[in-house]
Structure formats: structure tokens, C-alpha cells
Amino acid sequence: MILAPMQGLTELLFRRAYERRFPGAIAVAVAPFISLTHGNVPRFENKALADVNPDANRGSIPIIPQILGNEPDEFVAMAARLAQMGYDEVNWNLGCPMRRIAAKHRGSGLLAHPDEVRRILDAVVPRLSVRLSVKVRLGHCSPDEIYALIPVLNDYPLASVTLHPRTGKQQYSGHPQLGHFARALPLIDKPVIYNGDIFTLADYRTVVQRFTGIADVMIGRGVLYDPLLPLRIKGTAPQSDEEALRLCAGFVEDLVGDILRLQASDAVKLSKIKEYWCLLYKALHVPETEARALLRTPTLGEMTESVLGISSKF
Ligand SMILES: Cc1cc2nc3c(=O)[nH]c(=O)nc-3n(C[C@H](O)[C@H](O)[C@H](O)COP(=O)(O)O)c2cc1C
Missing domain, CATH: 3.20.20.70 (Aldolase class I)
Structure with a gap:
């Protein structure tokens, strides 16, 4: 692959x-x-x-x-x-x-x-x-x-x-x-x-x-x-949905952490997190309407808090 x-x-x-x-x-x-x-x-x-x-x-x-x-x-x-x-x-x-x-x-x-x-x-x-x-x-x-x-x-x-x-x-x-x-x-x-x-x-x-x-x-x-x-x-993914979700959530947290460490403006970081969020929300089983609403979040701090808030539930 x-x-x-x-x-x-x-x-x-x-x-x-x-x-x-x-x-x-x-x-x-x-x-x-x-x-x-x-x-x-x-x-x-x-x-x-x-x-x-x-x-x-x-x-x-x-x-x-x-x-x-x-x-x-x-x-x-x-x-x-x-x-x-x-x-x-x-x-x-x-x-x-x-x-x-x-x-x-x-x-x-x-x-x-x-x-x-x-x-x-x-x-x-x-x-x-x-x-x-x-x-x-x-x-x-x-x-x-x-x-x-x-x-x-x-x-x-x-x-x-x-x-x-x-x-x-x-x-x-x-x-x-x-x-x-x-x-x-x-x-x-x-x-x-x-x-x-x-x-x-x-x-x-x-x-x-x-x-x-x-x-x-x-x-x-x-x-x-x-x-x-x-x-x-x-054939190496975990069998349980719970464990799979936990792994995906860990990956989302890593990615957000790496974006936050970029040498870039808050605006750039915010748009990057949103770009990934447009696709990655599915991995965390977030309903589409909720995921789309998050795309209207105006600041990097709020966006990060929301995404990490969702991923930390797993
Ligand atoms: C946001 C985005 C950026 C893309 N950038 C490239 C690219 O740089 N080079 C390329 O050959 N294809 C690019 N593609 C096409 C993908 O490589 C791929 O052909 C397409 O997404 C279909 O495969 P998928 O259904 O597995 O996503 C891009 C697609 C998307 C959605």
C-alpha cells in the first residue's frame, strides 16, 4: 500500500x-x-x-x-x-x-x-x-x-x-x-x-x-x-473498536502537538488543524454537523482545546 x-x-x-x-x-x-x-x-x-x-x-x-x-x-x-x-x-x-x-x-x-x-x-x-x-x-x-x-x-x-x-x-x-x-x-x-x-x-x-x-x-x-x-x-489493527479509537485519538493528539510546535503564526496553525480536521473527525466518530461547527472556531486556542477535548475522551 x-x-x-x-x-x-x-x-x-x-x-x-x-x-x-x-x-x-x-x-x-x-x-x-x-x-x-x-x-x-x-x-x-x-x-x-x-x-x-x-x-x-x-x-x-x-x-x-x-x-x-x-x-x-x-x-x-x-x-x-x-x-x-x-x-x-x-x-x-x-x-x-x-x-x-x-x-x-x-x-x-x-x-x-x-x-x-x-x-x-x-x-x-x-x-x-x-x-x-x-x-x-x-x-x-x-x-x-x-x-x-x-x-x-x-x-x-x-x-x-x-x-x-x-x-x-x-x-x-x-x-x-x-x-x-x-x-x-x-x-x-x-x-x-x-x-x-x-x-x-x-x-x-x-x-x-x-x-x-x-x-x-x-x-x-x-x-x-x-x-x-x-x-x-x-491485518495488524486492534480487534476492538475501543482500542482502535484510542490509537486514532493518540495520533490526532500527536499531529495537533506537532502543528502547535511549528514555527508559524497562530493563523497558519489554526488553518492547518482545520484542514486535517475536515477529514480526521471521521476517525474519532464525530458527527458531521458537530465537526463542521468546529470549523467555525475563531482562535487557535479554542480549536486546540476542542479537538484535544474530543480525542481525550478515548
Ligand atoms: C487535498 C488534496 C491534495 C492532493 N494533492 C495531490 C498532489 O500533490 N499530487 C497528486 O498526484 N495528487 C494529489 N491529490 C490526489 C490524490 O493523490 C489522490 O489521487 C486522490 O485523493 C484520490 O485518491 P483517494 O480517493 O485515495 O483519496 C490530492 C488530493 C487532495 C484531496
Whole structure:
């Protein structure tokens, strides 16, 4: 099981807290994307690279850095920088659905342009000293875009193809289009990783039983809805609900503690706690209306008190 990249969520802070509480439960994570814009390539110690700093990542979940962009020279330079830092694989983000990103033929905006993808891979692959994997959706506008893209991907020595079976336009709404995943899977001649809407052990079992050809699964939101999901998949989660809740509550407390220790303003810390709370409240079985009401809490002190008040009940 691979932890999905989620900008602002599965960042270093989360990965470190998770590994401390549940060592070895998640084998590897793809880190949230590093964008090739904003001069990220020439500068080494900038904010974008802090998340993949090897020293800071020691004792955390092992990661594969991810790059978002469409500029071959910058991509190669960033991959070289990451290789220098000790990484042996980078992942190319071909799935980000954000309109302002996709409109510039980056992320899922490239999916409908297989010729452009080929041009980029032609320019990048021979110059890489690291393995390259890709993370894609079915398409940006239409799920059929994937069928023109697959022959292109098959022409390059990619380490894996992670497929989230939604379109960019779908964002995260509706359901994963599993029929298209089933059709695409045998056409891809690389290890294929399934990603999308695995929220429970039952969801996981359904996916691995239906798609026997997949090499692995990647899970994002499911790990925040239920931090014990990776342990449930491994068969190492506690049997009793009470104990499971206690473990989740301990993790939430760790995470909040780590956020409070950040060198950041109270406003930043408050919004970070709220970002996590939007998903993690489910792990503590808090009713949605109560969880949403908490998002209106105006100060860091009150928010912390409320969240820790809930978690300390377990
Ligand atoms: C808040 C948020 C941030 C995300 N950031 C990234 C990212 O940096 N790179 C990426 O490839 N996918 C990103 N994704 C997509 C996830 O990796 C994943 O494909 C998606 O959440 C579906 O998987 P899930 O149903 O297991 O969550 C993000 C998703 C969310 C909700």
C-alpha cells in the first residue's frame, strides 16, 4: 500500500507523526508535488524542497518525490537535484485537476495531448539518472483520453503507472469509473497502481479481488478518514473498536502537538488543524454537523482545546 500525495495533508509533518505512531504500517508515500514554477529548480533550500529534505525525512515514511510541470529542461534539473539528495525514483504528476494548472497543460491538462506527453518524455527520459513513474487520471475532459495516452506511456521505461479512474473535470466528485479502469488495466504494460476511494478494508478487498492485475494500491483520503486503514489491510489493527479509537485519538493528539510546535503564526496553525480536521473527525466518530461547527472556531486556542477535548475522551 502506498500513501497518496495530498498537498497540505500528506506532507512531512503528517508522515513523520504517522510513522512515529504506526512504524512500518505504510511502506512508501509519494510526496505532494513540487512545482517546476516559481523558480523551484535553481534554489536548493527553498520551501518546495523542504518536504523532501532527506535529513528531515529520516525516521519518516520513505518517499518518492513528485514533480508537476511540462518543461523538460526544468524537469531534468529537478530530477537531478532529487537524485543528488539520494532519491532513485521521481513521479510525474499527470493528474492534478486544478483549473489554473490544467489550463497550462500541466497535471491532468496534459492527458488530452499524448503528442505533447511524448515530446516531453522523449526529451526527459534519456537524461534521467533516476527511475520515472507517472500518476494519471483517465483524462481531463473525457475518460476516453487514456486510450490514446497508454500507447505513449508503453513506449517508455516507466517504473509504474498509478491510475486514478476519474477525469480532471470530475475532480473528486461522483464515483471512480471502474469500467474504464478495467478496460485500461490490461492495455498498460507497466506495473499499474490503483488509486481512488478506498476508504475501508471492504473497499480495499473489492479492488484487489476485482483487479487482480494491479501491482499495488495507493490510498489518500482513506488514511485520514481512518488512520488505522493501513494496519487493517496488513491485518495488524486492534480487534476492538475501543482500542482502535484510542490509537486514532493518540495520533490526532500527536499531529495537533506537532502543528502547535511549528514555527508559524497562530493563523497558519489554526488553518492547518482545520484542514486535517475536515477529514480526521471521521476517525474519532464525530458527527458531521458537530465537526463542521468546529470549523467555525475563531482562535487557535479554542480549536486546540476542542479537538484535544474530543480525542481525550478515548
Ligand atoms: C487535498 C488534496 C491534495 C492532493 N494533492 C495531490 C498532489 O500533490 N499530487 C497528486 O498526484 N495528487 C494529489 N491529490 C490526489 C490524490 O493523490 C489522490 O489521487 C486522490 O485523493 C484520490 O485518491 P483517494 O480517493 O485515495 O483519496 C490530492 C488530493 C487532495 C484531496
